[in-house]
Amino acid sequence: MCALEPSWVIAGIRYVLDAEVSDAAQVPVYSDQSWLDDARYARMGAGDCPDAPLIAVDVASAFDPTLVAVPGHQVANIQVFCSPDPASAMGAETTARAEVVLAELWPDLGGYVIRTERFGLRQISRMTRDAFVPGAGGEAVGLAQVGRSKPDARTPLPGLYLVGCDAGGRGAGTHQAIDSKFNVAASVDGDLAAR
Structure with missing residues (x-):
């Protein structure tokens, strides 16, 4: 078990919007400092997060409008990569930084928000059972492999x-x-x- 490497996990915010704000189903947001490899990820774990983290925005209803309960509304999932360690503050930090970036890129977005739903390691762990690998989230998260492993x-x-x-x-x-x-x-x- 000690040889398993927990995968990076995704934390973020689900924005429920009262209008069709985006016609793009997926939007990657990144800077010259936000791309990730093992060394950069380790620096993030030590608290050295880029101002603009690597962000993935997906709007599933842009693929299929029936994926929202109210026609004309949208749900935008804002996602950042973070540590699978439940004790890590990386998810909250990168999510907060992502909110700043989104406010700069789409200043009118807040006017369409009906509600936000935060998600992260704790929610993922609850959905995928208790931690199995020390320092990781739920079993599905903890057993996932990354990189050369x-x-x-x-x-x-x-x-x-x-x-x-x-x-x-x-x-x-x-x-x-x-x-x-x-x-x-x-x-x-x-x-x-x-x-």
């Missing part, structure tokens, strides 16, 4: 593949899972063609 999509058992966020993909969250799906499908096709 991620398992290969091909297993030692011929014909058995791993697919999803933890194997064969790059990126984060849904993007990583979808990338994994395409990569694993190509591996399966290649293996079948080689027979």
Whole structure:
């Protein structure tokens, strides 16, 4: 168990809006200082967060308008990467910094907000059970792999593949899972063609 590396987790704010504010389904927000690698992430953990953290904004109803309860409304999920450690202040810090950046980029956004819903490690842990790996959130969070520690999509058992966020993909969250799906499908096709 000690060799497992907890993955980064996402914290953020869900903005419930009374109008269709964005026609973009996904908006990445970043600066020259906000991109992440292991060294930068470690500095963030030590309290050295960039003023503009790496932010992902997704508006699912831009893909499918039926995903909101009231026609013409939107829900914007504002997401930042943070530590899986429940004792870490990184999620609150990066979320607060993201709010400042959003207010600068979209100064009128606040006028459309009906309510906000904060989410972070504690909510994710509740949804994915108790901590299993020390210093991590719920089991699904704690067992996820990142970087070079991620398992290969091909297993030692011929014909058995791993697919999803933890194997064969790059990126984060849904993007990583979808990338994994395409990569694993190509591996399966290649293996079948080689027979």
